[in-house]
Amino acid sequence: MVYPIVKFGDPVLEKPAAIVTQFDEELRKLAGDMFESMYAAHGVGLAAPQIGISKRIAVIDVTFKEDPSAKIVLVNPEIIHTEGRLTSNEGCLSIPEFREKVTRARRVTVRAQDLEGKTIEISGEELLARALLHETDHLNGKLYISHVSALKRDIMKRKIRKMMKQGEW
Ligand SMILES: [Zn+2]
Numbered sequence: 001m002v003y004p005i006v007k008f009g010d011p012v013l014e015k016p017a018a019i020v021t022q023f024d025e026e027l028r029k030l031a032g033d034m035f036e037s038m039y040a041a042h043g044v045g046l047a048a049p050q051i052g053i054s055k056r057i058a059v060i061d062v063t064f065k066e067d068p069s070a071k072i073v074l075v076n077p078e079i080i081h082t083e084g085r086l087t088s089n090e091g092c093l094s095i096p097e098f099r100e101k102v103t104r105a106r107r108v109t110v111r112a113q114d115l116e117g118k119t120i121e122i123s124g125e126e127l128l129a130r131a132l133l134h135e136t137d138h139l140n141g142k143l144y145i146s147h148v149s150a151l152k153r154d155i156m157k158r159k160i161r162k163m164m165k166q167g168e169w
Contacts, residue, residue, distance in 0.1 A: 003037045003051035007169060008095045008143065008160060010052070015141045017047075017054045020075050023117035027057070031073045031115055034059045043093045045131040047138030050094050058135035062127050072122060077112035077136045086126060090134065090144050098156055102147045108132045 006012055020027065030053065038046035038059055047058040060072040084106030091099040108129040111121050124132055134144055145153050163169040 001033045001036065002040045003033060005037065005041050005046075005093045006050050006052050008092075008145075009164065009169065010094075012049045012052055012054055013094055013138070013141070013143060015049075015054065017049050017056045017139045017141070020056050020113070023075075023113070023115060027075070028115050030055075030057065031059060035061070035071065038093075039065060041093050044127075045135045046093065047135045049138055049141075056139045058139060060128070060131045060135060062131055073115055074110065074112040074122070074132075074135065075114065075117075077110045077132070077139065079108060079133065079136055080111045080121070081107075081109035081123075082133075083107040086129075088126075088130065090130065092134070092144055095143065095145065095156075095160075098159075100145070100148045100152060100156070102130075102144055104130055104133050104147070110136060 034046050037051055044062045044064055045060045048055045056076045058074045061070055063070040082105035085103055086106040087101050087103040089099045090102040106129060107125045109121055109123040110132045111119065114120050145156060160169060
């Protein structure tokens with residue numbers, strides 16, 4: 001099932017999501033629906049709050065369907081190691097039409113659980129590192145715009161408010 005993507009302005013995006021404790025059929029269905037919703041929206045990562053579900057689960061596929069083995073499900077993820085810096089353009093399905101340069105770690109290791117509840121560790125660099133950080137941020141109620149300058153963030157928020165008023169958001 002494809003869920004509509006929740007956009008910036010919805011409070012679900014800015015509160016920490018709840019820890020997942022049930023590793024059941026419902027969770028597996030949610031992960032499947034999240035991949036479907038992410039692909040439908042042409043994204044490479046999606047966190048559950050972005051479909052209005054405040055649970056600590058995110059999906060990532062930086063190859064966008066090209067490599068089925070690149071599909072990642074993160075349940076209750078935690079960043080345990082970061083290394084280096086890399087500045088690159090970043091966007092978010094919940095903040096469509098905007099992209100900003102964001103400096104993040106170049107290499108990242110995340111500890112999470114899989115859909116069976118087993119502890120896993122995933123390391124990535126560059127785009128994958130960025131996705132791991134971006135999606136983990138989402139589960140903590142944090143958006144990528146918190147990593148851009150206050151000035152740029154204000155400009156974005158002003159544009160978004162204007163679009164909201166015109167019913168274009
Ligand atoms: Zn996002």
